[in-house]
Amino acid sequence: MFPHIFENQDMGRKDRKKKSTHALIWIIFLEILLVMAGLAVVIFVLDDGKGNPDPLVEETVRIDYIEETEETEEETCCVPKPEVDEQLLTVNEWSRPGKKIESLDYIVIHYLANPKTTAQENHDYFESLKDLQNVSMSANYIVGIEGEIIHCVPDDEVAYASNSANSYSISIENCHLDKTGRLTEKTYQSLVNLTAYLSEYYGLGRDQIIRHYDVTGKDCPKYFVDHPDKWEAFLDDVMQVREDCRREAEEEAERIKEEERKAREEAGVDELTAFLESNAAAEPSSD
Numbered sequence: 001m002f003p004h005i006f007e008n009q010d011m012g013r014k015d016r017k018k019k020s021t022h023a024l025i026w027i028i029f030l031e032i033l034l035v036m037a038g039l040a041v042v043i044f045v046l047d048d049g050k051g052n053p054d055p056l057v058e059e060t061v062r063i064d065y066i067e068e069t070e071e072t073e074e075e076t077c078c079v080p081k082p083e084v085d086e087q088l089l090t091v092n093e094w095s096r097p098g099k100k101i102e103s104l105d106y107i108v109i110h111y112l113a114n115p116k117t118t119a120q121e122n123h124d125y126f127e128s129l130k131d132l133q134n135v136s137m138s139a140n141y142i143v144g145i146e147g148e149i150i151h152c153v154p155d156d157e158v159a160y161a162s163n164s165a166n167s168y169s170i171s172i173e174n175c176h177l178d179k180t181g182r183l184t185e186k187t188y189q190s191l192v193n194l195t196a197y198l199s200e201y202y203g204l205g206r207d208q209i210i211r212h213y214d215v216t217g218k219d220c221p222k223y224f225v226d227h228p229d230k231w232e233a234f235l236d237d238v239m240q241v242r243e244d245c246r247r248e249a250e251e252e253a254e255r256i257k258e259e260e261r262k263a264r265e266e267a268g269v270d271e272l273t274a275f276l277e278s279n280a281a282a283e284p285s286s287d
């Protein structure tokens with residue numbers, strides 16, 4: 001009986017010993033795992049951002065940034081270019097001498113003093129001067145009764161419209177219906193838009209938009225000479241268009257930026273970038 005008892009007791013000791021050995025193996029195994037995990041974290045932190053699990057993600061962020069910068073630089077004029085009918089005159093000494101202007105300091109506004117004539121008729125008259133050869137006359141642009149715009153002489157070339165100012169200005173002629181020289185609503189609106197576009201594009205201020213009258217004292221553009229308050233109102237309208245376009249462009253840029261931010265947020269790119277940056281910031285102390 002007793003040997004059996006002893007034998008059972010012996011068996012119990014062996015069992016306990018086996019169990020504690022198993023536990024020890026497990027503890028050692030877990031410790032090894034912990035050390036390995038710790039090593040992985042240390043290697044990641046010391047890896048100078050190269051620990052990025054997907055190098056392509058960082059590359060994409062960089063490319064996005066470059067594209068964004070380039071787009072901003074390409075932006076030259078926030079005022080949309082009005083629809084312009086390009087009918088450049090034949091180069092000839094009577095209406096398009098083909099000479100470059102010396103500088104672009106002014107936009108000079110005119111009226112044609114020839115009621116009811118159309119922009120096309122005036123363009124064709126300027127073109128015919130190469131054959132008539134009896135007078136020198138032209139303009140860079142003509143705005144018609146219906147608001148149509150014809151481009152006759154390139155912006156950087158001399159047109160014969162503003163006397164001494166021809167070599168440093170762009171000239172705009174305007175069609176009208178009667179002797180008063182008052183512009184139709186359509187002509188006025190087109191003139192405002194064209195002047196806003198050109199002055200914004202070439203970086204000219206309000207005081208660089210002038211009347212032919214301001215150059216020579218000539219009664220041109222008659223309606224704006226007879227009504228200086230209407231001239232000031234015209235300049236106000238031009239500056240208002242520029243301001244509105246600039247604000248719209250800024251709001252649009254802001255909207256696009258916000259959309260891109262949201263898209264990045266959804267893709268988790270910002271979190272990844274912030275994580276990488278915080279790693280980079282922690283690096284000097286781990287030198």
Ligand SMILES: [Zn+2]
Pocket residue numbers: 109110111161212220221
């Ligand atoms: Zn004039």
